[in-house]
Amino acid sequence: MQVKPKVSLIRYTADPEATVALAAKLCYSDRELDDLTANILAKDNSKFISKLTDMGHLSPIEHASFTFSVEGVSRAMLAQITRHRIASFSVRSQRYVSEDSFNYVIPPAIEEMGAAAVARYVGQMDTIMDWYRDWQSALGHGERSNEDARFILPNACETKMIVTMNARELMHFFELRCCNRAQWEIRDVAWQMFEAVVKVAPNLFKECGPGCLRGGCPEGAKSCGKSAEVKKHRDKIFKK
Numbered sequence: 001m002q003v004k005p006k007v008s009l010i011r012y013t014a015d016p017e018a019t020v021a022l023a024a025k026l027c028y029s030d031r032e033l034d035d036l037t038a039n040i041l042a043k044d045n046s047k048f049i050s051k052l053t054d055m056g057h058l059s060p061i062e063h064a065s066f067t068f069s070v071e072g073v074s075r076a077m078l079a080q081i082t083r084h085r086i087a088s089f090s091v092r093s094q095r096y097v098s099e100d101s102f103n104y105v106i107p108p109a110i111e112e113m114g115a116a117a118v119a120r121y122v123g124q125m126d127t128i129m130d131w132y133r134d135w136q137s138a139l140g141h142g143e144r145s146n147e148d149a150r151f152i153l154p155n156a157c158e159t160k161m162i163v164t165m166n167a168r169e170l171m172h173f174f175e176l177r178c179c180n181r182a183q184w185e186i187r188d189v190a191w192q193m194f195e196a197v198v199k200v201a202p203n204l205f206k207e208c209g210p211g212c213l214r215g216g217c218p219e220g221a222k223s224c225g226k227s228a229e230v231k232k233h234r235d236k237i238f239k240k
Contacts, residue, residue, distance in 0.1 A: 012064070024057065066170060095146050102153065
């Protein structure tokens with residue numbers, strides 16, 4: 001069955017902006033922590049958070065973390081997102097979980113080719129599913145058969161995962177993966193993650209997005225040339 005990327009923010013640091021503000025102000029304050037905490041909680045910290053990011057004082061931002069469930073994505077996308085090493089991942093195993101009726105992702109470029117192309121693609125997925133079942137049977141079924149039968153599975157095969165990143169790593173992630181030059185699937189996931197964190201910590205992420213929104217495009221001659229369109233999309237998220 002075909003699936004699409006779906007992201008949910010399932011856990012995050014309680015009052016993430018106050019946590020970041022407390023960590024930052026502790027560096028410069030001689031006040032007792034209880035007194036400092038009470039003062040932070042009683043204030044609007046939005047301007048202070050903006051000042052922190054403008055100064056590039058980002059280490060306190062690492063104290064806020066966010067955990068997402070991600071499903072409806074391919075194993076190809078898994079290979080990309082795990083390159084972000086300052087993160088924690090728990091991924092559904094193809095060793096312990098049988099893929100005898102696996103879901104799969106259809107690239108938009110194939111969908112755009114029309115019904116005949118999609119039917120051809122689906123038929124190929126069905127064929128691979130039959131190959132996988134044949135190997136499971138030949139290998140005796142169970143955990144040991146799964147771990148070897150999975151070698152026949154395609155990159156299109158769906159996976160599910162739990163991902164945790166701190167706010168500073170998320171900023172870096174959004175800079176790279178919200179870019180139009182990023183591969184379409186991880187870009188979709190990145191924008192869904194961005195929209196989710198903006199709802200709970202808008203001041204932390206108000207300047208985030210691809211690098212072109214803070215200056216010249218880092219892609220240089222390979223730029224998509226659509227920074228205004230990207231900015232409009234990001235600003236729309238803050239208005240929801």
